[in-house]
Amino acid sequence: MSRSTRLVVAGIALVAVVVIGFTRLGGGDTAGTEKEEFVYYPLVTNGFEYRRVPYPEDVPTMRILAGEPVVIEATRSIVSFWPITREYLADFAKLDEKIPGVAEVVDENGTVTVFDPVPYTLWYPRGPGAEPQFVMGAEAQPTYDAYVEEGRAAFEADRQYQIRVAVLQQEIDAWLKLAADGVDPLPDPPGELTESPPEPYLGYATEPDLSSIVQLPAGSYTLRWRGDDGQIMAGSERELFVAASTRAGVSYTIIPYDRWTQPVFTFDPDEAIYLAEDQEVFLAPLRASRYSAHLYTRLLDPQTIEVPDRNVALWVPDETSPDLSGFSLQVGSGGDRAGNIAWQGYRVFQEPNATRGYTIDEFDVEGALQPDFHAMRLPIDQSVAAIALIDPAGNEVANSSRNIRRVPAIPRAALYLPAVAFLGLAVSLRLFPTGRQAKKN
């Protein structure tokens, strides 16, 4: 075997070893192997929703948000590796045996905190699809009781209303029958039902439960489960990583006048808003926080194979529909304050003769009508170069400023001018070589 061939063979062998090594690292167990083991089944949140997420023993780190309550529960279940998504899955249909006990958290100084079970409920004031409120402790049961009471009252009010509608319908049917039979004199027809139907009741609360609820400041901890026998459960130790947001700021929903149903968002204060010269927009501010993307994607999906770099950040809105009454948008040009724009409601009016089929006007309260959106209207003013959110006290909200730039309508070909200049120089040098190059040629 020649020297070159030996080298090639050695190279291929090395690559194979590296590939197999990495495949093993990322691969995990083989499919179909089932194990009965200790599984944490906490109710975790990403700030918007709460979800049950299983943590089998092969998922060593639990990540949660600082200051947010997380319900810790432990079960025994059957766990198997699913190679397609590279996840360890717990089969609660086969085995779901709750393990009584309490969660214990050990901080970096070795201090142990025991989280005795407390009652909790998830309260959804705007319905199960909307953002929930976590209610714990002494407030949990009254919240649930109030929900049941209000729900029953709303159901009863709706039932009574339906009865009144049905009675009225019967009276109308009877009157129509009389009219059809030609009864003379015909009695007066039944009156209209003037009352509005009761407001639908959207609220929902989960039945109160009793569990260890962990709520911690940012830091690294160890989580473990102490059983009813006073012993730490085997396989219950996990790293608990509690993370806080790394920056707070203001994001904006940008609603273009000509496509008001297709808003664009700016979360990062480093972003600039580039607008066409004739584009009119509305800006709806929203407080937001920045988290590590690596952490945030793992809050509800700890075994995801997506591996964003630990330096990549993600901006997340803190709230969905804030009340910014009293706030205003400061517009400025070149460091000067040009004026303030108030936060107010706008309504879209369909008008066949309008350019886009509609107009967007300031909303004046009229009966039961509601504005389509609340925002600040940015004028078509070429001099506006920056915006910032001003609170009711007149102070600029931190990280709320954005640069505004109007992009001129330039011909596309103009953007190739620098390239053409250097290509021209290259051609010139080729056709008319200078000094040494000419001699060389």
Next chain:
Amino acid sequence: MTMRSSSTYAALGLALGLAGWMLSNDVALVRDNGLMVQAAPFRGPLLGALVVLSFFLAVSAVLSVARDRDRGTLEVLFYGPIDEATYLSGKLVGLLGAYLALMPMLLAGLVVLGIFTRFEIGLRLIAALVLSLIPAAGIVTIGLLLSALAKRVRSSILFFIAAVGLFVGAGVTYSFVSRIPIDDPASPILPLRDALGAVDTVLSRISPFTYLEQVFDWANIGSWTAVGRSLVLSVAGTIVAAVLARLALRWRGVRTREE
């Protein structure tokens, strides 16, 4: 690659052409949608332009040693007080000098594009442009390594095409295979996907283009610690490639054929 060479300006023209094309897409986006939100609209165009220039630099490096060997220049040089390290250092410094000289011209071209579009370049990207010299050194060194390994110019070009094909092909194939839906855990695509993923991971860690991109990404968001980490890794990779290039040159010798 010298400042008197027409190909240097052709490469710069191509780099600025790519940047202009990328910016024209953003301008069209603003025109069609009425608005665009971006932190650094020049990030893509500048990185694209630097990839073109780095590619050109790598080709120059790949050709340099093999061409000197082909022409006999290498043999003549080594009769003098020049060893492998001095020779390779000279090549590296020369090519990086050309890269450095191109930077102000590239920046001037981008400033003109910035004036046309009113897009902001930003100091972070200018810092990234300056710092790109370090990953560019890695790219040149890999080119020198390939060139030192090859006996002739033709072989060095084949090595270069194979290396680029491997770096680009592995990523593209992994991305393609990852999109194939798999329902059965016994599917043969599964080990293939994992193996390709592993290859892609390994290659992306040794590719100097990865570090170039990382420097831009982290500088763009102001994560200077991450920039520093990428630069340190890039320097380490460059040193390893330089040592290997020196060994390869010593092993391959200064003549085209064994006489």
